Amino acid sequence: xxxxxxxxxxxxAQIAANIRDAIVSGALIVDERLxxxxxxxxxxEVSRATVREALKRLAAQSLIRTQRGATGGxxxxxxxxxxxxxxxxxxxxxxxxxxxxxxxxxxEARYALERACAPLSSDRxxxxxxxxxxxxxxxxxxxxxSDEAFCASDVAFHRALVDGAGNPVLSYxxxxxxxxxxxxxxxxxxxxxSRDAIIALHVTIADAIEAQDGAAASAGLTALEAETQALAxxxxxxxxxxxxxx
Amino acid sequence: xxxxxxxxxxxxAQIAANIRDAIVSGALIVDERLxxxxxxxxxxEVSRATVREALKRLAAQSLIRTQRGATGGxxxxxxxxxxxxxxxxxxxxxxxxxxxxxxxxxxEARYALERACAPLSSDRxxxxxxxxxxxxxxxxxxxxxSDEAFCASDVAFHRALVDGAGNPVLSYxxxxxxxxxxxxxxxxxxxxxSRDAIIALHVTIADAIEAQDGAAASAGLTALEAETQALAxxxxxxxxxxxxxx
DNA sequence: TGGATTTCATATGTCTTACATTTAATATTT
DNA sequence: AAATATTAAATGTAAGACATATGAAATCCA
Numbered sequence: 001x002x003x004x005x006x007x008x009x010x011x012x013a014q015i016a017a018n019i020r021d022a023i024v025s026g027a028l029i030v031d032e033r034l035x036x037x038x039x040x041x042x043x044x045e046v047s048r049a050t051v052r053e054a055l056k057r058l059a060a061q062s063l064i065r066t067q068r069g070a071t072g073g074x075x076x077x078x079x080x081x082x083x084x085x086x087x088x089x090x091x092x093x094x095x096x097x098x099x100x101x102x103x104x105x106x107x108e109a110r111y112a113l114e115r116a117c118a119p120l121s122s123d124r125x126x127x128x129x130x131x132x133x134x135x136x137x138x139x140x141x142x143x144x145x146s147d148e149a150f151c152a153s154d155v156a157f158h159r160a161l162v163d164g165a166g167n168p169v170l171s172y173x174x175x176x177x178x179x180x181x182x183x184x185x186x187x188x189x190x191x192x193x194s195r196d197a198i199i200a201l202h203v204t205i206a207d208a209i210e211a212q213d214g215a216a217a218s219a220g221l222t223a224l225e226a227e228t229q230a231l232a233x234x235x236x237x238x239x240x241x242x243x244x245x246x
Numbered sequence: 247x248x249x250x251x252x253x254x255x256x257x258x259a260q261i262a263a264n265i266r267d268a269i270v271s272g273a274l275i276v277d278e279r280l281x282x283x284x285x286x287x288x289x290x291e292v293s294r295a296t297v298r299e300a301l302k303r304l305a306a307q308s309l310i311r312t313q314r315g316a317t318g319g320x321x322x323x324x325x326x327x328x329x330x331x332x333x334x335x336x337x338x339x340x341x342x343x344x345x346x347x348x349x350x351x352x353x354e355a356r357y358a359l360e361r362a363c364a365p366l367s368s369d370r371x372x373x374x375x376x377x378x379x380x381x382x383x384x385x386x387x388x389x390x391x392s393d394e395a396f397c398a399s400d401v402a403f404h405r406a407l408v409d410g411a412g413n414p415v416l417s418y419x420x421x422x423x424x425x426x427x428x429x430x431x432x433x434x435x436x437x438x439x440s441r442d443a444i445i446a447l448h449v450t451i452a453d454a455i456e457a458q459d460g461a462a463a464s465a466g467l468t469a470l471e472a473e474t475q476a477l478a479x480x481x482x483x484x485x486x487x488x489x490x491x492x
Numbered sequence: 493t494g495g496a497t498t499t500c501a502t503a504t505g506t507c508t509t510a511c512a513t514t515t516a517a518t519a520t521t522t
Numbered sequence: 523a524a525a526t527a528t529t530a531a532a533t534g535t536a537a538g539a540c541a542t543a544t545g546a547a548a549t550c551c552a
Contacts, residue, residue: 010533010534010535011534011535012535013305016306020336023340024336024339026343030344036502036503036504037503037504038503046535047535047537048536049295049298049534049535049536050534050535050536052295052504052505053302054302056258056299056300056302056303056306057302057303057305059259059303060262060302060303060304060307061306061307061333061336061337062337063340066504066505067503067504067544068503068504068505068542068543068544069542069543069544070500070501070502070503070543070546071502071503071544071545071546072502072503072544072545073502074504078344078345079337079341079344079345080345081341081345084337087333088337090266090270090307091308091325091330091333092330092418094269094270094309094325095325095327095330095415096415097272098276098325099324099325099326099414105413105414105415108366108415108416109413112362112366112411112413113359113362113416113419115362116358116361116362117358120354167351167354167355167358168345168347168351169342169347169351169352169354169355169423170355170359172341173355173359173422173423176419177415256504256505257505257506258505258506282531282532282533283532283533284531284532292506292507293506293508294507294508295505295506295507296505296506296507298534299505299506312534313515313533314513314514314515314532314533314534315514315515315516315532316514316515316516316517316529316530316531316532317516317517317532318514318515318516318531318532318533319531319532319533320533
């Protein structure tokens with residue numbers, strides 16, 4: 001099972017790929033200890049510095065963790081939903097900002113995904129999900145709330161909606177979409193009037209989720225998407241140059 | 247703007263976090279060249295080896311790329327949808343396999359997300375998307391096709407469906423969910439009979455997408471989910487020990 | 493005997509120096 | 523003027539040394 005990697009890549013990249021394959025294939029299992037850096041440098045016939053660079057690559061992907069000391073070493077890490085989410089949010093955020101993804105496209109994707117959760121969340125949401133949604137609505141009603149804080153509360157509201165589905169895989173997938181949009185949302189100025197419209201729809205959605213009416217929740221999300229898109233168009237049109245970017 | 251990072255972490259991790267923040271915040275823009283390793287080691291007052299470990303961490307996340315030679319160095323990388331997808335698939339696959347995510351949960355998430363694409367794909371799909379779906383259905387009809395090949399074709403079919411929505415953000419998000427399930431799907435033995443049922447539903451879905459009937463496409467996906475869940479239950483129940491895992 | 497302390501071995505974290513290799517720009521030669 | 527050779531700058535790799543953390547074993551002291 002020798003590496004059939006492109007030999008053009010760096011040695012540290014090749015070694016990282018080799019170990020990564022072993023983890024993905026199951027040859028290395030969770031919490032298993034990798035050979036020490038010295039042993040790996042012998043095995044791969046490279047210096048310890050190169051081995052370390054490979055291990056840092058894997059650590060950056062949360063595939064391994066390292067421990068110092070006598071019984072230390074590198075261990076296969078059990079990727080947590082939290083760690084995976086954090087990475088996905090970083091990646092998604094950069095993806096949107098670096099590739100000139102339009103607000104419209106990102107917004108459409110976000111609400112499409114959220115609608116996917118609405119029926120499940122309607123079925124299974126617990127009281128705590130409802131409570132979070134109600135609480136966040138109250139936060140959003142506060143006068144003098146900054147646009148950033150309003151957006152943060154918006155994210156919290158929608159995360160509660162998604163989490164209500166009780167499916168960690170869904171929550172993980174959605175976190176990237178919802179949170180990655182926050183920088184774009186933060187570019188928007190929310191007038192009191194636009195906030196009122198959003199809050200009213202949040203109430204509609206929360207009511208529907210509480211009443212376990214998935215169709216109504218989906219409809220509320222659709223209306224919220226339309227409202228958000230319209231608001232964004234107004235804001236971006238007002239921006240002096242009216243350049244069509246973003 | 248000095249680093250307010252936990253000082254307990256490795257120097258290379260701190261430096262990586264510092265540079266990552268600069269990229270995420272926009273202080274470093276795409277294609278901008280970072281200082282050379284020698285300069286960074288002066289700036290952060292660490293050795294070049296430590297700087298290199300930090301840079302390898304960033305390279306593992308596709309945040310930078312490096313180039314050798316006179317005008318070489320580390321450059322801020324424009325994260326491509328492809329690279330982001332590849333990373334997300336690796337992460338999602340490990341997440342499912344390491345956290346004892348049930349087939350049921352993963353399957354539910356996958357089809358919920360796909361249903362989110364169905365209306366959009368119905369509206370916007372091009373002829374090439376339809377063609378791919380039809381072609382893959384024909385592949386799935388081949389006798390003697392291995393279970394792995396059947397699953398791979400299944401993934402291709404569903405990717406065409408998702409891509410039909412014409413929203414790269416959606417495609418990116420969905421790729422993780424769909425492809426991460428492949429190892430789980432590969433555990434299933436597809437009898438000729440179960441394949442026929444799946445193919446029939448694929449035809450239904452392709453017809454609906456072609457006819458631009460989003461509701462029918464969603465219904466087809468719901469039926470396919472039910473069929474897949476039932477098949478999985480049968481397969482896992484048959485497995486000797488009948489242990490309830492997976 | 494038993495608990496506290498010391499020692500020790502092992503592993504990662506960091507630094508230093510050196511050299512190899514790649515690459516573009518410059519200088520030289522024909 | 524074009525082809526070739528040189529050079530400088532940067533990353534890639536190696537080797538060795540030391541710092542530091544940590545668990546376990548050995549030792550010491552009531």
